[in-house]
Amino acid sequence: MSKVYVFDHPLIQHKLTYIRDKNTGTKQFRELVEEVAMLMAYEATRDLPLMETTIETPVSPAKTKILAGKKLGVVPILRAGLGMVDGILNLIPSAKVGHIGLYRDPETLQPVEYYCKLPSDVAERDLIAVDPMLATGGSAAAAITFMKQRGAKNIKLMCLIASPEGVELVQREHPDVDIYVAAVDECLNDHGYITPGLGDAGDRLYGTK
Ligand code: PRP
Ligand code: URA
Numbered sequence: 109m110s111k112v113y114v115f116d117h118p119l120i121q122h123k124l125t126y127i128r129d130k131n132t133g134t135k136q137f138r139e140l141v142e143e144v145a146m147l148m149a150y151e152a153t154r155d156l157p158l159m160e161t162t163i164e165t166p167v168s169p170a171k172t173k174i175l176a177g178k179k180l181g182v183v184p185i186l187r188a189g190l191g192m193v194d195g196i197l198n199l200i201p202s203a204k205v206g207h208i209g210l211y212r213d214p215e216t217l218q219p220v221e222y223y224c225k226l227p228s229d230v231a232e233r234d235l236i237a238v239d240p241m242l243a244t245g246g247s248a249a250a251a252i253t254f255m256k257q258r259g260a261k262n263i264k265l266m267c268l269i270a271s272p273e274g275v276e277l278v279q280r281e282h283p284d285v286d287i288y289v290a291a292v293d294e295c296l297n298d299h300g301y302i303t304p305g306l307g308d309a310g311d312r313l314y315g316t317k
Contacts, residue, residue: 109279109283110278110279110282110284110287111287112275112279112286112287112289112292113151113152113286113287113288113289114290114291114292115148115289115290117151119147120144120147121290121291123140123143124144124268124269124291126140127140127141127144127306128269128304128306130307134314134315137312137313141191141192141195141240141268141309142191142192142194142195142198143195144195144290145191145192145193145194145195145196145268146195146196146198147195148266148268148288148290149196149199149200149266150199151288152236152266153199153200156175156176156178157175157176158173158175158176159175159176159177160172160173161174179204179229179232179233179234180204180233180234180235180236181203181204181205181206181227181230181234181236182196182197182203182204182235182238183206183207183208183226183235183238183251183255184205184207184208184237184238185210185237185238185239185247185251186209186223187209187310187314188239189237189238189239189240191309192238192239192240193205204233205227206224206226206227206230206255207223208221208223208226208237208254208255209221209222209223209224210222210250211247212243212246217244218246219247219251226255226258226260230255230258230259230260231260231261233260233262234262234264235255235260235262235264236264236265236266237252237255237263237264237265237266238265238266238267239251239265239267240267240268240309240313241267241268241269241270241305241306241309242265242267242269242270242271242275243271243274243296243300244271244277244296244300245273245274245276245277245281246277248265248267248274248278249277249278249281249282252265252281253281253282263282263284264285264286264287264288265285265286265288266287267288267289267290268289268290268291268306268309269289269290269291269292269293269306270287270293270302271293271294271295271296272292272295273296274302275287275289275292293305
């Protein structure tokens with residue numbers, strides 16, 4: 109069974125409060141999502157391997173550490189996942205970015221795929237799939253399936269807010285994928301929205317409603 113990490117860092121929780129607030133406008137919402145994604149990426153990359161190196165400081169030689177060159181990839185689930193990418197790339201500029209286009213059919217709540225482009229060496233990369241919302245879990249589970257069908261082997265899922273149902277579905281369908289979230293909310297409402305949640309992440313990021 110995969111692990112679920114809920115980040116309780118005060119900066120993440122503080123910023124999440126303003127992301128949730130309906131009075132937060134598009135510009136600030138976008139900035140906050142990017143900032144929280146960066147802070148979450150910092151926490152989610154704790155297990156990156158290091159190797160020893162020697163450099164010269166202005167004072168003396170120093171044995172020190174650098175990243176062991178693990179290849180990383182970030183895969184936003186369009187469109188709302190795009191809002192998290194730049195924050196992560198601020199920390200990991202060498203990561204490649206793949207894109208998966210999915211939308212949730214408003215009637216059936218089932219995910220519909222319309223685009224998929226992943227790095228050609230996807231099998232060698234540690235991948236972080238990103239989407240602000242893990243609601244029914246259908247979109248994230250389908251995106252992870254597409255990634256695996258194209259050769260991905262090592263995948264983490266990073267979301268701002270999850271529902272218990274979404275976590276359960278992803279864990280059931282992808283027990284090898286650890287889940288990183290800032291909050292697990294109470295439930296889904298009758299329209300499949302996370303409650304209390306933050307509303308429609310795509311609309312709030314891009315001002316489409
Ligand atoms: C939202 C969100 C997730 C999905 C979550 O996207 O960004 O991708 O819904 O719901 P689920 O867990 O029940 O599948 P949406 O379908 O609204 O598309 P958009 O990002 O293009 O607005
Ligand atoms: N998609 C969203 O953007 N928000 C939700 O609460 C559920 C699905």
